[in-house]
Amino acid sequence: MxxxxxxxxxxxxxxxxxxxxxxxxxxxxxxFLPKRPCISFIILAAKDFSSKKIKDIISVIESLKQKYILDIVIVVSNEKDLDELQRVFPKSFYKVNISDALENPVFSSVKCGIRAVSPYSIGAVLIFANRPSLTPDVLEKLIYAIQKGNLISIPKKDNKRTHPIAFSSLLFNVIKNLRKEKGIPYILRKYRENISYVEI
Known part of the structure; x- marks a missing residue:
């Protein structure tokens, strides 16, 4: 119209x-944001930017769009990376934020990404762009864990923690207001009784 x-x-x-x-x-x-519950995916690429890896990650996430409402946020470190993503995804709508504190890129990127998620998000999956490739089945298991109401969900393979980590929206304000020197390890320690492990 x-x-x-x-x-x-x-x-x-x-x-x-x-x-x-x-x-x-x-x-x-x-x-327009859909006024229905959605799942957020925060791709952390401020430290190690690669448009190819981001494209591969988004391809895996987008494979789930027939089943879920997706909210995709990409965090980069500068305008050059943002321009590169606009070139790679000329017809797509993704939220791209520039991390504002590169002296501590990981947790600053997490906070930056959490601030950008949809207000209808029920949880977020944190994806480090430099980690090994994702598969749709791992993401679906994490989505299911979020939908069940788990506060923190971490995949486990061969009895070892792996990637990515998912957080319930109940922790969004905690993450946004946490001092940078504490970071994700502090949250995992504080809420260790609320961590659920997803076998992959």
């Missing part, structure tokens, strides 16, 4: 996406 304001200014609606055009050239667009 097109809404013509005048001869130069047009608003185009495509499903949940709204595009503003001036003289036929898009200058701003956004996508």
């Amino acid at each position: 097109k809404i013509k304001i005048n001869d130069e200014f047009v608003i185009e609606l495509f499903g949940r996406k709204k595009v503003f055009k001036l003289k036929g050239v898009p200058f701003f667009e956004f996508e």
Whole structure:
């Protein structure tokens, strides 16, 4: 649907996406958030950026979109990385944030990503872009753990903790307000009784 304001200014609606055009050239667009529970995926790429790895990760996440409402956030370290993602995903809508404290890139990126998740998110899966490849079945097990109400869910393989980690939305404010010197290890210690392990 097109809404013509005048001869130069047009608003185009495509499903949940709204595009503003001036003289036929898009200058701003956004996508309406679904008012239904969704699962957030925060891809942490501020420390080791690779558009190829991010593309591979998103491909795995997107394979689940027929079953779940997905909320994808990518955290990078600079404008150059952001521009690269716009080139790689010219027609896709993903939230890309620039981490604001690179002296502590990991936890700063986590906080940056949590701030950007959908208000309808029931939990977030933290994915480090430099870790080994993901599989849809691992993500589905973590999603199921979030839906069950588990506060923290960690995959286990051969009796060892592995990647990625999932957090319930009940911990979002805790993470956002935590001092950088404490980080994820502090949360895992504090809530160790609330950790559930997912066998993979």
